[in-house]
Amino acid sequence: MTIEKQVLPRKPLLPNQPGAWLGMMGGGQLGRMFTQAANAMGYQVAVLEPEQGCPAAQIAQHHVSAAYTSKDGLRELVKYARHFTTEFENVPAESLKLLGYEGPVAPSAACVSVAQDRLAEKHFFTRCGTNTGVYPAPHWGISNAKDIAAVKDELLPGILKTVRMGYDGKGQIRVNTREELSAAFDTLKHQTCVLEKMLPLAYEVSVLVARGVDGESVVYPIAENMHRDGILFVTLAPSPNVTADVAKKAQEAALHIISELGYVGVLCIEFFVLKDGSLVVNEMAPRPHNSGHYTIDACVTSQFEQQVRATAQLPLGSTAQHMPAVMLNILGDIWFRLSDTEPVDPPWDQILALPGAKLHLYGKAEARHGRKMGHITFVAPELAQAQKHLVEACRILGIQEPEWV
Incomplete structure (x- = not known):
């Protein structure tokens, strides 16, 4: 491999057959x-x-x-x-x-680089919005004190986010006033940031979409997300709240975004549904996503198989969902439910006794507070049944029950 100098890319390879x-x-x-x-x-x-x-x-x-x-x-x-x-x-x-x-x-380096920079991502979403009618929240880039002084009053209250490297609620601070904004910018050590206006959010949805090297694109059912402390807590699929019109608009926007990027692979795009029913695009992840884990147990083709197919330049698979599902993120906190110092394994036998429970642990050697250790998906003929079993799992594991209870 020649690293020191750049050469012309090779012609696209033929599909990489299984066994390779x-x-x-x-x-x-x-x-x-x-x-x-x-x-x-x-x-x-x-x-x-x-x-x-x-x-x-x-x-x-x-x-x-x-x-x-x-x-x-x-x-x-x-x-x-x-x-x-x-x-x-x-x-x-x-x-x-x-x-x-x-x-x-x-996905390609060019596609990933857009998602690595929140300002570049928002500029891209804004351009796409001229075709889709779906735009990001009002925002303003901040790299110095002059940018703070130039912030319009209507952007406050807002959320100040670092342009790079923030995830799971890290690298972001809520601010209500210009003084708080300035203090937050100091806290973030004057990294380039973006201020996003806080909007009247009703709920958040994820649109999982995949595109092959031939330009074929497929989209999964709309999933609805609930967060705690900036980390995904529960995903419900299909979303129990989204209307048919909003679902169609979100899926069409996602298909336009992935096509406009020239993207190959699995892409997750998060949208906010506001209290007036309008749709706002939030951010994208250029990879399979936590909110798409339910696809392993509830869809014909999981998001991970879809990524394998796209990477190997094979035809994409069906995104049909054969059963409703809810997914519960498992953080390292539950290992410490009995002691703050000595981790104790959760009662997985009780969890697996629940109808429709599918346990996925990630093989991480050390449990830590806030660390993603695994997830549990519950599948059932009706979404309400899966929700009921998830609540039972929360009670067994000592997790505060979701807000729908």
Whole structure:
């Protein structure tokens, strides 16, 4: 692999048939579930991830233990694979670009770079809005004190977010006044930020969409999300609140966005539904998403199999949902429900005794507060039944019940 100089990209390869290798940047739980789907289809997976014993490396056929920017690591990865993907949007786009000279990368470095910069993402959404009628929240970029002084009064109260690297509620602060805005900018150490106007939110939905190298796109049913402390708590699929008109508008907007990006792979786009029923696009994740985990147990083709298909340049699968589902995120906090110092394994036998329970643990060696350790999906003939069983699981695990109770 030639890292030192850039060469023209190779012509797109023929579909990578099962039995071949796929390369994965990142070794977390999303990479683990991608690897499980790839292995089920007969593929072997090489994972590049600096952390030893990471969730994906436990089951992948080869682990390249190296930094995402390591030239030696990238060279080793391409010894195994010629089709590549990523499970983590903060993998350096430059590394994905270099891999692109060796074979197809799904999604491309150019697509990932848009999602890595909140201002670039909002500018892109705004351009798409001229065709879809769906726009991001009013916002303002802030990189210095002059930008704070220029903030319009109607943008407050708002949320100040770092342009890069924030996720699961990190790197963002709610502000009500210009004085609070200035203090928050200091707290975030004067990183380039974006201020987003707070809107009268009714609920949030996710639209999971996938696009193949041939331009074919498929979209999943609308999922509805509930958060706690900035982290996804519960996903309900299909959304019990979204109207047919709003669902259609969100899905059409997602299909336009993925096409306009020239994206290949699985993309999750989050939208806000406001109290007046209007739709606002929030952000996108250039990878399979936590809110799409229900697809493993409730859809013909899971989001991870879909990513395998797109990466290998194979036809995409059906997104049909065969049963309603709810998904409960499992954080490390529940290991400490009996003691603040000694973790105790949760009573998984009681959870698995509940109807329709599907347990997915990520193989993380150490439970920590706020750390995603796994998820449980409940499937049932009716959404209300799945919700009931999720509530029972919360009671068993000592988790505060969701707000619909």
